[in-house]
Amino acid sequence: GDSVTQMEGPVTLSEEAFLTINCTYTATGYPSLFWYVQYPGEGLQLLLKATKADDKGSNKGFEATYRKETTSFHLEKGSVQVSDSAVYFCALQSSYKLIFGSGTRLLVRP
Amino acid sequence: EAQVTQNPRYLITVTGKKLTVTCSQNMNHEYMSWYRQDPGLGLRQIYYSMNVEVTDKGDVPEGYKVSRKEKRNFPLILESPSPNQTSLYFCASSFSVLDSNQPQHFGDGTRLSIL
Numbered sequence: 001g002d003s004v005t006q007m008e009g010p011v012t013l014s015e016e017a018f019l020t021i022n023c024t025y026t027a028t029g030y031p032s033l034f035w036y037v038q039y040p041g042e043g044l045q046l047l048l049k050a051t052k053a054d055d056k057g058s059n060k061g062f063e064a065t066y067r068k069e070t071t072s073f074h075l076e077k078g079s080v081q082v083s084d085s086a087v088y089f090c091a092l093q094s095s096y097k098l099i100f101g102s103g104t105r106l107l108v109r110p
Numbered sequence: 111e112a113q114v115t116q117n118p119r120y121l122i123t124v125t126g127k128k129l130t131v132t133c134s135q136n137m138n139h140e141y142m143s144w145y146r147q148d149p150g151l152g153l154r155q156i157y158y159s160m161n162v163e164v165t166d167k168g169d170v171p172e173g174y175k176v177s178r179k180e181k182r183n184f185p186l187i188l189e190s191p192s193p194n195q196t197s198l199y200f201c202a203s204s205f206s207v208l209d210s211n212q213p214q215h216f217g218d219g220t221r222l223s224i225l
Contacts, residue, residue: 004152032210043114043200043216044153051210089152096160096207097143097168098214100152 002027002094006101009087013080013108021075021104023064023090032093033057033066033073038103039086047075047088080108112137116201116217123191124225131186131220133201141207142184143214146170147198156199158207159184191224198222 007022025033032051036044048057050066050073057064062077073090085108090101114135123129135142143158145168155168159178173195175187184203188195199220205212 036216041218043218044202045216046213049210049213093207093210096141096158096166097155098153100145100154102150102152 002031002092002099004090004092004099004101006088006090006104008102008104010105010107013106015082015108015110016079017108019075019077019080019084019106021088021090021106023073023075023101025071025073025090025092027071027092027094030068033064034091034093034098035062035064035073035075036089036091036100037086038089044089080106082108082110084108112215114201114203114215114217116199116220118220119218120221122223122225125192126190129188129191129222131188131199131201131222133184133186133217134182135184135201135203135215136182137203137205137215138181139203139205139215140181141205141214142178142201142203143168143207144174144176144184144186145200145202147200147219153200156186160207188222191222193224196222196224 035047048059050057053068091098144156145153157176159165201217202214204214
């Protein structure tokens with residue numbers, strides 16, 4: 001069945017460092033791909049999405065490109081801030097649900 | 111304000127004592143869904159509903175029930191809770207789960223502890 005694999009966390013970075021969180025997927029066809037962010041004590045918020053191959057989703061300085069050749073959707077940000085500390089989930093659309101990766105906790109230190 | 115509201119936010123209870131977690135959305139969404147979040151497993155779907163009176167099982171439905179009598183409400187019922195249902199639960203809704211341009215909105219979560 002469809003699945004999503006994310007890099008294990010936590011990821012600890014200093015402010016202004018470059019961020020990459022790896023995400024790969026297994027799916028039939030070309031599903032829509034998403035990154036969600038979960039701040040402490042809150043629900044998930046959609047960060048960005050891509051609906052077809054080679055699409056680049058972007059929001060709040062974060063970017064991810066839908067790569068069908070490598071079945072990947074890695075999340076990147078050029079300069080992280082303390083306020084980016086959260087748990088990030090990669091997900092794909094599969095029939096009537098989202099399939100999520102296990103989540104990657106990001107901690108940004110001042 | 112558009113939102114998905116879950117209650118309670120936190121609950122500690124005992125094995126076998128029936129409980130209900132409520133979920134309500136004010137966006138007139140047709141699709142609603144319940145997920146549970148467990149460490150190392152991400153979120154897994156429990157049940158979903160495409161519209162009023164239409165519900166179906168997700169990936170981990172055992173031990174749960176749902177109902178959709180009104181469009182705005184989608185309660186999750188644990189008839190006889192057990193410790194393996196200790197988890198963080200999220201309700202989600204959207205206009206259409208099959209349209210990627212219609213994002214899913216999530217509630218703030220309900221943390222259940224079953225002793």
